[in-house]
Amino acid sequence: MNASALSPVHRAYAERNLPRYTSYPTALAFDTAQAEAGAAWFGRTRAEDKLSVYVHVPFCRRLCWYCGCHTTVAHDHQRVDAFVEVLSREVDLVAARLGEHDGLAHLHFGGGSPNALRPAQFSALVERIKGAFRVRPGAEIAAELDPGLLSKAFIDAAGEAGVTRVSLGVQTFDPAVQALVNRIQPHDQVARAVEQLRDVGVGGLNFDLMYGLPGQTPENVHASARLAALMRPDRIAVFGYAHVPWMKKHQVMIRQADLADTDGRWAQAEAADAALVEAGYMRIGLDHYALPSDSLSLAAAEGRLRRNFQGYTDDPAPVLVPIGPSSIGQFREGFVQNHAPTDQWAAKVNQGALPLNKALAIDAEDRTRAALIERLMCDMVVDVAAVCRDLGTTDQIVAESLAATDDLIAAGLCSREGTVIRIPEPARRLMRVVAARFDNRLPQTATRHAKAV
Numbered sequence: 339m340n341a342s343a344l345s346p347v348h349r350a351y352a353e354r355n356l357p358r359y360t361s362y363p364t365a366l367a368f369d370t371a372q373a374e375a376g377a378a379w380f381g382r383t384r385a386e387d388k389l390s391v392y393v394h395v396p397f398c399r400r401l402c403w404y405c406g407c408h409t410t411v412a413h414d415h416q417r418v419d420a421f422v423e424v425l426s427r428e429v430d431l432v433a434a435r436l437g438e439h440d441g442l443a444h445l446h447f448g449g450g451s452p453n454a455l456r457p458a459q460f461s462a463l464v465e466r467i468k469g470a471f472r473v474r475p476g477a478e479i480a481a482e483l484d485p486g487l488l489s490k491a492f493i494d495a496a497g498e499a500g501v502t503r504v505s506l507g508v509q510t511f512d513p514a515v516q517a518l519v520n521r522i523q524p525h526d527q528v529a530r531a532v533e534q535l536r537d538v539g540v541g542g543l544n545f546d547l548m549y550g551l552p553g554q555t556p557e558n559v560h561a562s563a564r565l566a567a568l569m570r571p572d573r574i575a576v577f578g579y580a581h582v583p584w585m586k587k588h589q590v591m592i593r594q595a596d597l598a599d600t601d602g603r604w605a606q607a608e609a610a611d612a613a614l615v616e617a618g619y620m621r622i623g624l625d626h627y628a629l630p631s632d633s634l635s636l637a638a639a640e641g642r643l644r645r646n647f648q649g650y651t652d653d654p655a656p657v658l659v660p661i662g663p664s665s666i667g668q669f670r671e672g673f674v675q676n677h678a679p680t681d682q683w684a685a686k687v688n689q690g691a692l693p694l695n696k697a698l699a700i701d702a703e704d705r706t707r708a709a710l711i712e713r714l715m716c717d718m719v720v721d722v723a724a725v726c727r728d729l730g731t732t733d734q735i736v737a738e739s740l741a742a743t744d745d746l747i748a749a750g751l752c753s754r755e756g757t758v759i760r761i762p763e764p765a766r767r768l769m770r771v772v773a774a775r776f777d778n779r780l781p782q783t784a785t786r787h788a789k790a791v
């Protein structure tokens with residue numbers, strides 16, 4: 339293991355609170371006053387639009403102490419059954435409200451844990467969505483699943499429903515770390531899930547790993563990444579734990595004393611990187627890795643990589659349709675978000691209304707800044723003037739953005755040649771610091787984001 343240390347200058351940047359830029363503007367800018375306007379955007383989709391649909395399942399069978407997701411533990415199945423009924427109603431409601439489109443190209447189940455549903459419920463839901471949005475041949479159907487509680491019956495249901503990609507929350511293989519975060523899942527259990535998923539024809543496999551969890555060290559992060567790579571998932575994401583117990587109450591179960599400082603977190607992230615690159619994975623954007631043959635690696639090589647609420651993707655769909663509590667959608671006009679509390683979301687759906695709580699209309703300047711940030715987060719290089727020219731925005735953004743990078747150039751976080759900004763490989767993990775210089779809404783939201791590393 340050969341990890342490079344964090345320099346004092348870079349440490350100061352690594353400790354800044356910054357968005358993950360899975361969208362620009364970020365969700366913190368969404369506004370309840372715009373929800374009604376957002377509802378009208380559903381009807382303005384175009385005949386050529388391929389749809390991406392995101393379904394949020396806000397239930398889990400256990401609560402991991404590090405969790406930052408919108409979820410609750412479903413102790414009784416009646417709650418889940420009632421939820422699935424409302425969700426099915428919402429599918430029909432949303433499908434009826436959409437304008438013309440060219441069918442469903444990408445369906446993603448996230449959560450929570452979609453495998454908190456019964457296998458038959460999951461299959462029925464997939465069928466209903468495929469019918470309601472007219473699934474296209476070859477569509478990607480993806481689900482995030484908790485491998486610790488994944489039954490063979492659910493895996494069979496996923497195979498029969500035509501699921502093409504599964505993301506398994508692996509996080510760490512270290513038993514001591516698993517105990518500290520209330521997520522016991524032995525290596526054999528994950529290996530069995532992988533084998534069974536492949537047996538039923540799920541062709542795409544993603545793993546999520548973490549660093550910065552209590553009890554993690556560069557050594558045990560390296561060992562977990564090596565074990566993960568041995569199973570040859572197509573993609574591996576490595577996320578840093580964000581300790582925000584004032585926002586996520588259950589995180590008080592994690593002792594601050596068990597957490598590494600910034601230098602320790604950096605060393606852990608470097609250790610995961612070393613293990614994955616050594617195992618033949620390509621670096622993708624900020625925190626993803628993919629086998630060279632995977633479509634994400636090909637998209638990255640060809641400049642087609644995209645970043646959306648699910649992270650890095652090669653999905654070019656212009657319309658993201660939200661289903662389920664807290665789900666975020668995207669239209670040409672802007673972003674929408676559903677009510678997060680399940681009772682409020684259900685009440686709206688039961689009234690026959692779209693369950694939107696917030697929306698944000700975007701203008702030409704937002705689109706330009708979003709494109710600049712997305713290219714930096716995906717390609718680590720952007721020609722600021724070319725993006726502004728393509729999107730018909732002003733030279734003022736070019737001048738402002740270029741001037742805003744002066745200190746970063748001095749610190750080695752990026753270089754500038756004419757109007758081209760480039761992030762060098764050693765600064766990859768700090769790319770959010772560079773991207774943030776193109777964000778003119780950051781001052782209002784800075785303290786609500788996690789640290790850059």
Ligand code: SF4
Binds near residue numbers: 398401405406450507
């Ligand atoms: S399984 Fe995932 S969503 Fe559920 S509590 Fe654990 S980390 Fe959170």
